[in-house]
Amino acid sequence: MKSKLLLSLLAITMAGAAVAQVKPEDAIKFRQSGYGFMAWNMQRIKMNVEGGNFNKEEVVKAANAIQAIANSGMGALYLPGTDKGTGWEPTRAKANIWTDKEKLGKVAMEFNKEANEMAKVAATGDAAAVGVQLGKLGGTCKGCHDDFKAKK
Amino acid sequence: MNSKRIFLWDLPTRLFHWLLGASVVAAVVTGQIGGNLIEWHGKIGILIAGLLVFRLVWGVLGSTYARFAHFFPTPAKIKAYLSGQWRGEGHNPLGALSVFGLIALLLVQVGSGLLANDDIAFTGPLADLVSREVSNRLTGVHHLLSNVLIGLVVLHVAAIAFYAHVKKQNLVKPMVTGWKDDADGESARGGGFLALLVALAIALAAIYGASGAWLPEVPPPAVGEVPTW
Numbered sequence: 001m002k003s004k005l006l007l008s009l010l011a012i013t014m015a016g017a018a019v020a021q022v023k024p025e026d027a028i029k030f031r032q033s034g035y036g037f038m039a040w041n042m043q044r045i046k047m048n049v050e051g052g053n054f055n056k057e058e059v060v061k062a063a064n065a066i067q068a069i070a071n072s073g074m075g076a077l078y079l080p081g082t083d084k085g086t087g088w089e090p091t092r093a094k095a096n097i098w099t100d101k102e103k104l105g106k107v108a109m110e111f112n113k114e115a116n117e118m119a120k121v122a123a124t125g126d127a128a129a130v131g132v133q134l135g136k137l138g139g140t141c142k143g144c145h146d147d148f149k150a151k152k
Numbered sequence: 153m154n155s156k157r158i159f160l161w162d163l164p165t166r167l168f169h170w171l172l173g174a175s176v177v178a179a180v181v182t183g184q185i186g187g188n189l190i191e192w193h194g195k196i197g198i199l200i201a202g203l204l205v206f207r208l209v210w211g212v213l214g215s216t217y218a219r220f221a222h223f224f225p226t227p228a229k230i231k232a233y234l235s236g237q238w239r240g241e242g243h244n245p246l247g248a249l250s251v252f253g254l255i256a257l258l259l260v261q262v263g264s265g266l267l268a269n270d271d272i273a274f275t276g277p278l279a280d281l282v283s284r285e286v287s288n289r290l291t292g293v294h295h296l297l298s299n300v301l302i303g304l305v306v307l308h309v310a311a312i313a314f315y316a317h318v319k320k321q322n323l324v325k326p327m328v329t330g331w332k333d334d335a336d337g338e339s340a341r342g343g344g345f346l347a348l349l350v351a352l353a354i355a356l357a358a359i360y361g362a363s364g365a366w367l368p369e370v371p372p373p374a375v376g377e378v379p380t381w
Contacts, residue, residue: 035271042273134273135188141272142186149271151292 028087063122070115215343217242277364
């Protein structure tokens with residue numbers, strides 16, 4: 001009993017440490033990498049919708065990749081103070097990410113929802129529906145960029 | 153009071169004006185909403201490029217009151233206008249400032265937009281001509297200036313309302329019919345069919361240029377080149 005308690009305490013401490021372990025510079029890099037990788041997959045979907053030869057397999061791969069990143073808990077990478085700093089390039093995260101949490105949570109959840117929906121729609125192989133859903137998904141990206149991403 | 157009726161705005165100028173107005177409103181709305189409408193935002197931008205180039209040419213080849221030289225606002229003209237000394241038809245010196253301001257701002261908006269990207273899945277048709285870094289900066293400019301543009305358009309409409317209600321001058325009617333009552337000048341001349349053809353040809357060339365259709369196409373990967381993993 002005692003050892004179980006100790007073990008779970010240890011586990012909790014380690015879990016806490018695991019989040020804290022990411023260095024600010026790395027956290028910014030991981031963020032940028034996540035968005036960059038999603039951008040590639042958005043482009044893949046778009047090319048399949050526009051090109052006239054819709055490849056369901058490609059679209060499913062891309063949609064699943066976006067869904068996985070959307071549900072990976074990237075919020076953990078927004079360490080306090082990382083509205084400044086440089087990952088692959090200087091971060092464009094605005095300071096209100098850490099203050100306007102209610103609105104941020106809302107736009108983030110909207111993105112999650114549409115990313116999950118994108119994966120579902122992709123699995124149907126319906127090109128027109130994929131196109132519509134891509135627009136909705138892109139709209140939720142914009143929803144965050146507009147308020148929380150600094151303009152260059 | 154002079155009760156002469158003159159032909160003020162030629163048809164190409166009027167068509168340009170209303171098409172530009174509708175296009176700018178559509179561009180602002182589609183840009184703000186985003187999503188799949190961003191594709192339309194891009195297409196409207198290309199159309200606006202053509203309209204602006206048409207107007208620039210028409211400002212030289214068009215009829216009397218459409219010509220830039222006729223209404224170019226010099227400080228002396230503005231001073232005269234503000235003290236009530238200015239006489240003339242067409243764009244008054246303050247209105248001319250607004251015209252040149254709007255055209256210049258829209259040229260910057262079209263130029264930056266063609267090279268911009270939205271960091272999602274849309275890139276301007278000419279974005280490949282510059283580095284991503286430059287494209288990102290121009291995107292920032294494009295966003296910031298969109299607020300200035302909205303401000304100028306609101307000011308433009310407010311000025312029309314001011315002239316209608318306070319100065320009792322209907323500026324909208326001549327821009328619709330081409331004719332102005334109680335005028336203080338001569339009817340517009342020039343801007344014939346040949347001039348129109350030249351302006352249209354140059355505008356179409358601008359649309360082709362802005363569309364990026366002339367850029368080399370990236371060839372699709374050959375079958376078997378993409379690994380299965």
